Amino acid sequence: MGTRSASDIRSESRFAVLRQLLSSGTATRQDLAVATTLSTATVANVVAELLDAGLVHVVGKGASVGRPSSKLAISDEPLRLVGVDIAETYATAAIYSLSLEHLAEHSEPLDDTDNQPRTVIAGVVAAVHGALARAGVHPDAVAGIGISVPGQVMPSTGVSVFAPNWDWHQVNLRDQLEPELGLSVGVHLDNPLKAVTVAALWLDNGPSTDTMVVVNLGTGVGAGIAINGRLVRGTCNNAGEWGHTTLVQDGRPCRCGRRGCVEAYVGVPGMQATLAELAPDHPAVALHQDAFIAAVAAGLEADDPTMMALLDRTCASLAYGLGDVVNLLNPDRILLCGWMFSALQTWIMPRLTELVPAQALEASLDVVSIQPLEVGRNPVTAGMAIFALEDVLARHGLPSRLV
Amino acid sequence: MGTRSASDIRSESRFAVLRQLLSSGTATRQDLAVATTLSTATVANVVAELLDAGLVHVVGKGASVGRPSSKLAISDEPLRLVGVDIAETYATAAIYSLSLEHLAEHSEPLDDTDNQPRTVIAGVVAAVHGALARAGVHPDAVAGIGISVPGQVMPSTGVSVFAPNWDWHQVNLRDQLEPELGLSVGVHLDNPLKAVTVAALWLDNGPSTDTMVVVNLGTGVGAGIAINGRLVRGTCNNAGEWGHTTLVQDGRPCRCGRRGCVEAYVGVPGMQATLAELAPDHPAVALHQDAFIAAVAAGLEADDPTMMALLDRTCASLAYGLGDVVNLLNPDRILLCGWMFSALQTWIMPRLTELVPAQALEASLDVVSIQPLEVGRNPVTAGMAIFALEDVLARHGLPSRLV
Numbered sequence: 001m002g003t004r005s006a007s008d009i010r011s012e013s014r015f016a017v018l019r020q021l022l023s024s025g026t027a028t029r030q031d032l033a034v035a036t037t038l039s040t041a042t043v044a045n046v047v048a049e050l051l052d053a054g055l056v057h058v059v060g061k062g063a064s065v066g067r068p069s070s071k072l073a074i075s076d077e078p079l080r081l082v083g084v085d086i087a088e089t090y091a092t093a094a095i096y097s098l099s100l101e102h103l104a105e106h107s108e109p110l111d112d113t114d115n116q117p118r119t120v121i122a123g124v125v126a127a128v129h130g131a132l133a134r135a136g137v138h139p140d141a142v143a144g145i146g147i148s149v150p151g152q153v154m155p156s157t158g159v160s161v162f163a164p165n166w167d168w169h170q171v172n173l174r175d176q177l178e179p180e181l182g183l184s185v186g187v188h189l190d191n192p193l194k195a196v197t198v199a200a201l202w203l204d205n206g207p208s209t210d211t212m213v214v215v216n217l218g219t220g221v222g223a224g225i226a227i228n229g230r231l232v233r234g235t236c237n238n239a240g241e242w243g244h245t246t247l248v249q250d251g252r253p254c255r256c257g258r259r260g261c262v263e264a265y266v267g268v269p270g271m272q273a274t275l276a277e278l279a280p281d282h283p284a285v286a287l288h289q290d291a292f293i294a295a296v297a298a299g300l301e302a303d304d305p306t307m308m309a310l311l312d313r314t315c316a317s318l319a320y321g322l323g324d325v326v327n328l329l330n331p332d333r334i335l336l337c338g339w340m341f342s343a344l345q346t347w348i349m350p351r352l353t354e355l356v357p358a359q360a361l362e363a364s365l366d367v368v369s370i371q372p373l374e375v376g377r378n379p380v381t382a383g384m385a386i387f388a389l390e391d392v393l394a395r396h397g398l399p400s401r402l403v
Numbered sequence: 404m405g406t407r408s409a410s411d412i413r414s415e416s417r418f419a420v421l422r423q424l425l426s427s428g429t430a431t432r433q434d435l436a437v438a439t440t441l442s443t444a445t446v447a448n449v450v451a452e453l454l455d456a457g458l459v460h461v462v463g464k465g466a467s468v469g470r471p472s473s474k475l476a477i478s479d480e481p482l483r484l485v486g487v488d489i490a491e492t493y494a495t496a497a498i499y500s501l502s503l504e505h506l507a508e509h510s511e512p513l514d515d516t517d518n519q520p521r522t523v524i525a526g527v528v529a530a531v532h533g534a535l536a537r538a539g540v541h542p543d544a545v546a547g548i549g550i551s552v553p554g555q556v557m558p559s560t561g562v563s564v565f566a567p568n569w570d571w572h573q574v575n576l577r578d579q580l581e582p583e584l585g586l587s588v589g590v591h592l593d594n595p596l597k598a599v600t601v602a603a604l605w606l607d608n609g610p611s612t613d614t615m616v617v618v619n620l621g622t623g624v625g626a627g628i629a630i631n632g633r634l635v636r637g638t639c640n641n642a643g644e645w646g647h648t649t650l651v652q653d654g655r656p657c658r659c660g661r662r663g664c665v666e667a668y669v670g671v672p673g674m675q676a677t678l679a680e681l682a683p684d685h686p687a688v689a690l691h692q693d694a695f696i697a698a699v700a701a702g703l704e705a706d707d708p709t710m711m712a713l714l715d716r717t718c719a720s721l722a723y724g725l726g727d728v729v730n731l732l733n734p735d736r737i738l739l740c741g742w743m744f745s746a747l748q749t750w751i752m753p754r755l756t757e758l759v760p761a762q763a764l765e766a767s768l769d770v771v772s773i774q775p776l777e778v779g780r781n782p783v784t785a786g787m788a789i790f791a792l793e794d795v796l797a798r799h800g801l802p803s804r805l806v
Contacts, residue, residue, distance in 0.1 A: 009409065152766045161766055210638045223731070227635060234733025235613045235770045244764055245727040248652065256764060324648040328626070328731070330637025361647055361659060363555045363564055367638045 010046075013038055014393070014400040017046045018074070019202055022100055026059055026073045047072060053396040055098065074099035079143035080135070081388040082128055082183075083381035085192065086120060086149050087339070088112045088165050088219040089289055093127035094381035095135040098143070098389065100203065102376055106130030112219075112289075115166035117176060125180045139183055144388030146188040148195045148380050149173060150220055152238050155387075158189045161236075164255050165220065188387045192216060193240040195383025196373065197224025197231050200335055202386050203375040211331040214373055215242070215322070216380075217338035219289055221263045223325065242325060243267065247317055265317040268293060268340050274313050279306045293343045300347050311344070315351035322352070322370065323359025330364045335373035345372055413449075416441055417796070417803040420449045421477070422605055425503055429462055429476045450475060456799040458501065477502035482546035484791040485534070485586075486784035487527055488595065489552050490742070491515045491568050491622040492692055494523070496530035497784035498538040501546070501792065503606065505779055509533030515622075515692075518569035520579060528583045542586055547791030549591040551598045551783050552576060553623055555641050558790075561592045564639075567658045568623065591790045595619055596643040598786025599776065600627025600634050603738055605789050606778040614734040617776055618645070618725070619783075620741035622692055624666045626728060645728060646670065650720055668720040671696060671743050677716050682709045696746045703750050714747070718754035725755070725773065726762025733767045738776035748775055 016036040021027055024035070033043045050056035051072075060071040080103070081096040089112050094105035108123040108130065124147065132139060151163035158174020174187050181187070196214045214224040223242035225232040232239050243263035244256050251260025252273060264270045268289045276285050284295040284307075299307030322334060341348060349372070357365055375382055393400050419439040424430055427438070436446045453459035454475075463474040483506070484499040492515050497508035511526040511533070527550065535542060554566035561577020577590050584590070599617045617627040626645035628635040635642050646666035647659050654663025655676060667673045671692045678699075679688050687698040687710075702710030725737060744751060752775070760768055778785055796803050 006409070006412065009412065152764075211635075211642070225732075227630060232614075232630060232732075234767070235735040236733060236766055238764065238767045239614070239731070239733040241730040241733070241764055241767070244730045246723050246762065247649075249650070249723060258762070320649050320652060324727070325731075327644040327647045328642070328728075329628075329635075330639060330642040330644070332638040359649065359661070361555075361641065361644055363639055364637070364641045364644070 011399045013042050014046050014050070014398060017043060017050070018393075018400050021056065021072065021074055022202065023205070025099075026071045028069050028071055030069065032072075049398055053398055055393070055396065055398070078137075078141050079392070080137050080141050081385040081392070082131070082142055082145040083195075083378075083383065083385035083388065084124055084128060084145070084147040085195075085378055085380035085384065086110070086124060086147065087192075087380075088150065091120070091123040091127040092378060092381060093124070093131040094378060094385065095131050095137055096382070096385040098392070100382065100385060100389070102382070103137070104131055104135035105377070105381065106134055112165065115168065117166075117168065117171050117173065120166070121173075121177055121180055124177065128181060142183050142185060144185055144188070144385075144391040145181070145183060146190065146195070146384030146387035146391075147173075147177065148190055148192045148384050150192060152236070153189050153191045154237055155188060155190050158187065160189070164257075185391070188384070188391055190384065190387055191237065191240075192380045192383075193222045193224040194231060194233065194237070195224075195381075195387070196337055196379040197226050197240075197383070198386045199375045199379040199383035200224075200373055201226055201229060201231065203382060204335065204373065206333060206335075206369075206371075209332045211329055212333045212335065213325050213329060213331045214335045214337060214379075215325075215341075217266065217318075217336065217341040219268045219340075221267045221338070225329065242321065245321070245324065247320055262317065262321040266314060266321065270317075271296070271310060271314050271340075275306070275310050278309050278313070282306055293340055297343050300344070311347050311351065315348060315355055318348070319352060319355035319359050322356050326356070326360040326364050326368055330367070332367055332369065334368060334370045336370070337373040337379050341372070414802045416445050417449050417453070417801060420446060420453070421796075421803050424459065424475065424477055425605065426608070428502075429474045431472050431474055433472065435475075452801055456801055458796070458799065458801070481540075481544050482795070483538070483540050483544050484788040484795070485531055485545055485548040486598075486781075486786065486788035486791065487531060487548070487550040488598075488781060488783035488787065489513070489523060489527060489550065490595075490783075491553065494526040494530040495781060495784060496527070496534040497781060497788065498534050498540055499785070499788040501795070503785065503788060503792070505785070506540075507534055507538035508780070508784065509537055515568065518571065520569075520571065520574050520576065523569070524576075524580055524583055527580065531584060545586050545588060547588055547591070547788075547794040548584070548586060549593065549598070549787030549790035549794075550576075550580065551593055551595045551787050553595060555639070556592050556594045557640055558591060558593050561590065563592070567660075588794070591787070591794055593787065593790055594640065594643075595783045595786075596625045596627040597634060597636065597640070598627075598784075598790070599740055599782040600629050600643075600786070601789045602778045602782040602786035603627075603776055604629055604632060604634065606785060607738065607776065609736060609738075609772075609774075612735045614732055615736045615738065616728050616732060616734045617738045617740060617782075618728075618744075620669065620721075620739065620744040622671045622743075624670045624741070628732065645724060648724070648727065650723055665720065665724040669717060669724065673720075674699070674713060674717050674743075678709070678713050681712050681716070685709055696743055700746050703747070714750050714754065718751060718758055721751070722755060722758035722762050725759050729759070729763040729767050729771055733770070735770055735772065737771060737773045739773070740776040740782050744775070 033040045058070045092107040095103045108127040152161040160171040212226045221243035248260035252264040254261035254264040436443045461473045495510040498506045511530040555564040563574040615629045624646040626643045651663035655667040657664035657667040
């Protein structure tokens with residue numbers, strides 16, 4: 001029935017207080033009540049729980065007189081969170097404080113032609129320990145770790161149900177990863193679309209929203225959805241596979257096994273296929289993914305007409321895909337992220353401003369803002385660190401959100 | 404922040420109790436607690452409120468001994484609800500009891516070439532009073548009325564923001580309708596996609612679901628979405644315009660002004676265009692919408708190869724559109740309804756079983772059931788009667804759901 005309990009509400013109040021503390025750095029109880037629109041009694045209860053658990057501490061006195069005006073902040077105890085982004089061509093681990101400050105990161109390249117789980121696991125382990133070393137953090141100080149894996153993942157079991165890029169089916173990644181990592185805490189496994197959405201919910205400075213869609217553009221493409229401030233997972237954590245909605249009937253083969261998917265045109269290999277159609281002899285056609293996108297950026301910088309045509313075709317496809325999202329979900333915000341988008345954002349944004357209106361119903365277009373997601377260096381590692389923070393809160397009996 | 408209050412929870416508990424009473428007819432408090440998984444204390448509170456308001460009454464004693472075992476039912480007081488479905492070619496009004504029993508209905512044809520609001524309003528008034536007369540209900544016994552209008556509607560203002568079929572922009576339908584109807588209660592205006600979704604949430608006998616999509620197939624086509632048992636309205640009540648997601652880039656013109664929309668292939672005028680492509684001289688090409696669909700049904704009944712080809716092409720388009728919904732939202736249920744679907748359901752369902760799997764990601768396909776919506780004669784009028792019931796509950800200070 002979707003019926004909500006009183007503990008759900010306490011959990012949502014905790015989320016509101018923590019999100020506000022993360023965003024403002026320090027705040028009094030009164031500040032928190034004003035910013036969250038929660039009652040002062042609710043804020044006082046939530047703060048008392050968080051103080052007891054050592055997750056929040058008092059950092060000074062506020063200016064007001066005659067009421068509890070202590071300034072509060074997220075605890076600066078030496079506990080650390082790890083967020084890992086496993087993509088097709090790299091594994092990046094980033095170390096965060098409990099207040100989600102980015103402390104250090106380390107990337108390991110992955111060979112996208114080697115689909116053995118043990119190869120990917122070795123890359124993850126090297127990335128995590130490399131990042132811990134850079135941050136000067138002992139593995140015992142890790143209070144939580146979240147790892148993002150492309151494709152369908154079940155967080156409850158730690159199983160990668162299906163990862164099309166590696167042709168993985170039912171790989172129990174958590175059981176294989178935990179002994180190799182040698183940390184004292186369990187791994188939270190999830191999907192990058194869920195991670196970027198949670199990062200936007202916790203860290204984005206924009207106004208709170210009715211319906212938010214976070215679009216991730218990299219080798220693969222997809223969307224995370226949040227409605228009324230809550231992550232939409234779908235029935236088996238597979239919601240958001242916008243990259244596998246159809247753009248062209250009987251179009252290009254997609255690595256999901258179907259044809260004509262959005263990803264086959266807008267993902268980086270799709271862009272490479274488009275360039276091969278436009279200019280089969282262009283030297284960038286043969287480049288590997290990162291180098292290819294660097295070449296596209298360089299070409300656009302130099303007004304190379306072939307690269308401009310590639311941009312136009314890619315953005316036209318993207319506008320169709322985004323128009324479908326606008327029309328089906330009527331969101332108030334679409335936030336764009338992903339490594340391909342980050343590299344080409346300067347050129348993509350103006351094209352979308354031009355092209356999306358033709359693909360969207362007027363009323364729905366009028367209420368949607370389409371912007372880059374700005375939550376620090378890597379929203380996937382940030383989102384996975386937030387899942388790790390959720391694990392820490394849950395261990396204290398203080399879940400902040402039913403994510 | 405989407406933060407939920409204690410009154411939201413009371414409202415959801417009321418929904419759960421009312422839904423269960425509607426579905427079981429009579430029940431004891433104990434039965435209601437078991438069926439809803441609410442605590443007996445919560446059920447007792449909700450029942451006490453509903454008894455006080457006269458919306459529920461005691462109809463007898465239950466079998467159990469030594470506990471409050473009265474049998475309860477929705478009140479049979481003579482108050483009535485009216486649900487109206489304004490479509491392109493007809494306005495149907497149906498009269499319901501407070502327990503959502505369908506008592507009578509009456510339809511008025513609408514001339515889909517006459518887009519004057521006063522023409523549509525006259526049709527609605529005639530349909531409502533015709534239905535009241537058939538049911539033998541005095542207008543003063545109407546406790547609530549809900550009217551569904553195609554296109555974008557704002558329930559809060561009663562304005563039809565945009566109705567593409569009539570080229571209406573910002574028509575304040577409620578203000579024009581209320582004096583003509585001569586009822587003592589205000590009109591709740593909404594969109595048919597919202598109505599069918601609410602009908603499915605309240606009346607469908609299937610299991611409660613994570614993500615449900617109700618697909619409405621008639622002259623226009625669209626989808627209603629419910630997540631965790633709650634209607635998804637989108638930012639400006641425009642969520643669910645699946646009919647205006649793109650099926651074919653630069654395809655057929657659509658009445659929304661764009662090209663290649665799902666509706667341009669799957670809506671009834673779209674099917675007529677397909678038949679004109681397949682067999683320009685076929686006599687059914689020139690028929691009006693209802694007669695056209697009757698001719699399609701007759702042709703399929705007689706194994707007419709042209710009509711079989713029309714069915715195949717329509718279902719292929721529908722399968723692409725449904726595949727996109729499966730991949731983007733990962734629902735556990737898709738429920739099909741609408742007058743075109745009702746007429747051709749026997750032929751459409753087996754084709755979809757064949758065609759949808761090729762358009763959906765395997766994991767998401769595995770968890771979705773695609774079935775006809777079965778909530779009585781007309782899910783649009785039923786859904787609008789539910790909105791009217793919500794108005795009645797709200798007037799008693801007992802909202803059952805934040806719809």
